[in-house]
Amino acid sequence: MTTPADTAAAGPIPDVTVITGAYNSMPYITRSVTSVLEQTIGTDRLQILVINDGSTDGTGAELDRLAAENPGLTVIHQENSGGPAGPRNVGLERATGRYVFFLDADDYIGRETLERMVHLADTHGTDVVVGKMIGVNGRNAPTSMYHQNLARTDVFSSRVYWTLNPMKLFRRELVEKHRLRFRPELRVGQDQPFTSAAYLNADGISVIADYDCVYWVKRDDGGNNTSVTKGTAPRIRFLRAMFELVGEYVPEGPRRHHLLARHYTIDLPHTIRQLRREKNASDQREAFQDMRRLFDEYYSEGMAARLSAVERLLMELVRRGDLDDLLTASKYHKKLGDREAEHLTENGRVYARFPFFRDPARNIPDEFYDITDELPIPFRVGRAELDPATGVVHLAGKIKAPAPGGWSAPPEMLLRQRGGIVEHRLPLTVAESRDDAGYQDFRLDIDPATAGGGxxxxxxxWDLSLASGDANVTRFGDRNNQGLAKQPAMHAAPKHAGSGQVVTLYAIRSTGHLTLEMGEIKHHAAKRFDVAAQPVTRRDELVVDVRATVSGLPADAVRLDVEGPAGVVASAVAHPGKAAGATRKYRARLRLPREARKHRDDFTPRVTVRAGSLAWTVPVTPAEPAPADAGPPAGRNIVTVLRRLAARK
Structure with missing residues (x-):
């Protein structure tokens, strides 16, 4: 049964078709549907389809109630299909919007979500829009892909592949061109092949990181689909589907390894955990052999290079067909157990004493236990400053080779794009001498104008990390950088890019780790200009003081304007005071024109700050005039003041 109608009435093509599959979703379904009905884009621009998949808890009745109150909501009742893929595919067959958005019945969206997504896709011509997710009720939402807005990206230059749920905006033309549908035969991960194929066929992917788009809810009853599906076999079938899909689109090499790393590091531990829980020994052995056949096809040396030592060991045990040994060793994986291994240092290398290390009965090579290249690099921060005169970052301190054998590769500072895969390496200047603890002095100057490979x-x-080779990577910065956490250093550097650029050096409050921000992504220069207006004088003179904590501003950077209905009627360049580090004070004064004096409510003062092609506007709130008995204004003729005081007696 379908309400209010089996087919949509003829009319304008909606911008978005929102598709929700619901099965026993009370009480969450009410908030989920309401969040769509309250979208700022307006229900007249939406087609809202909710498919009741044979619910038995009152979900169907609640949906009918909502549909009766909201003509824009269409509810489709059907027999239970056994999973979320069926209802989503039904919705796709009925969709008429330019875009489709999938929303789970447990979850809900921010009021501006669809309006923002459609605007972004239309503006940049992208086929998929990924919106920031927020975990609710203890659910852990992915975060690595939401560090900054991205107008246009792809799966190889960003971390979007690490979020494969379908609660995103998809251009329907893309979906229909490639006949993308959900896989009902998969009991786990029915959505991931759909999203992955959409990513890989998309003409651009956009990311919204500055607005909470999707609220991902953990049900109180633990009834989320992924939580209730048990068994190893469904997970292996899902992994095979994903490996085959990636293999179809991406040839063997670093790009394939980048995508498969997501499945090896996230999905494989879940599969091994389920394998440990199998109660039937025959089922467990059969599932293990299926896993072995899968990895025989897709595991390679290039893929192994992206994994940690314990992950490589687990894969070696799978390859050998050692089920009992795999289950024993898996307890040392950080996502699968809490066992910690002791270390052996030998000939300048460090080995973890994971199970079966140098066991003659198994004869596993030492390379599967070698963690030398995974050890953190010890360091001490001595200096971390953004030069207020040049915008160059000055770093200095002490570092120590992580292994007794010394540096496996010359130490460098790694600048890694957060949320992406782009990185730049800058060599450190390191003293040859060592102190009693083995530390060496180092220094480095980072010029943002040339640090991107010239x-x-x-x-x-750009997150700062110390690196020695590809694996020894340690985030740089410590609690001594709390000054940069409380007050990030900001420099206006128009020379650093053709359109101008703001450079900010800041520290993460919880760790002190340092990040170099290019552009106003998290920190905004307009908030670094404190504007204070003095009371308008009797000569109708407006005086404004500006305190700027942005270095690199030219002497004539600050201007005071008075704007009226016809535009700017008066301007004055502020006079700079003496700079104290990154702080400089400016004072601007101008006499209000006659028309502004007569109709002050029609005129607005504002401060404009310019540095090359960069510009910021800060509103000015004129101070209230001083009360009549507040005393004489500064600078007034003392004789005049005394005469007026005498006249009052």
Missing amino acids: EPLAEAL
Whole structure:
């Protein structure tokens, strides 16, 4: 049964078809549907389809009630299909919107979500829009892909592949061109092949990171689909589907390894956990052999290079067909157990004493236990400053080789784009001498104008890490950087890019780790200009003081304007005071024109700050005039003041 109608009435093509599959979703379904009905884009621009998949808890009745009150909501009742894929595919067959958005019945969306997504896709011509997710009720939402807005990206230059649920905006033309549908034969991960194929066929992917788009709810009864599906076999079938899909689109090499790393590091531990829980030994052995056949096809040396030592060991045990040994060793994986291994240092290398280390009965090579290249690099921060005169970052301190054998590769500072895969390496200047603890002095100057391989750094968040080779990577910064956490250092550097750029060096409050921000992504220069207006004088003179905590501003950077109905009627360049580090004070004064004096409510003062092509506007709130008995204004003729005081007696 379908309400209010089996087919949509003829009319304008909606911008978005929102599709929700619901099965025993009380009481969550009410909030989920309401969040769609309250979208700022307006229900007249939406087609809202909710498919009741044979619910038995009152979900169907609640949906009918909502549909009766909201003509824009269409409810489709059907027999239970056994999973979320069926209802979603039904919705796709009925969709008429330019875009489709899938929303789970447990979850809900922010009021501006669809309006923002459609605007972004229309503006940049992208086929998929990924919106920031927020975990609710203890559910852990992915975060690595939401560090900054991205107008256009792809799965190879960002972390979007690490979120494969379908609660995103998809261009319907893309979906229909490639006949993308959900896989009902998969009991786990029915949505991931759909999203993955959409990503890989998309003409651009956009990311919204500055607005909470999707609220991902953990049900109180634990009834989320992924939580209730048990068994190893469904997970292996899902992994095979994903490996085959990636293999179809991406040839063997680093790009394939980048995508498959997501499944090896996230989905494989879940599969091994289920394997440990199998109660039937025959089922467990059969599932293990299926896993072995899968990895024989897709595991490679290039893939192994992206994994940790314990992950490589687990894969070696799978390859050998050692089920009991795999279950024993899996307890040392950080996501599968709480066992910690002791270390052996030998000939300059460090080995973890994971199970079966140098066991003659198994003869597993030492390379599967070698964690030398995974050890953190010990360091001490001595200096971390953004030069207020040049915008160059000055770093200095002490570092120590992580292994007794010394540096496996020359130490470098790694600038890694947060949420992406782009990175730049800058060599450190390291003293040859060591102190008694083995530390060496180092220094480095990072010029944002050249740090991007001789080019300006791109607009992004660049996390700073110490590196020695590809695996020894340690985030740089410590609690001694709390000054940069409370007050990030900001520099206006128009020379660093053709359109101008703001450079900010800041520390993460919880760890002190340092990040170099190119562009106003998290920190905004307009908030660094404190504007204070003095009371308008009797000569109708407006005086404004500006305190700027942005370095790199030219002497004539600050201007005071008075704007009326016909535009700017008066302007004055502020006079700069002496700079104290990154702080400089400016004072601007101008006499209000006659028309502004007569109709002050029609005129607005504002401060404009310019640095090359960069510009910020800060509103000015004129101070209230001083009360009549507040005393004489500064600078008034003392004789005049005394005469007026005498006249009052």
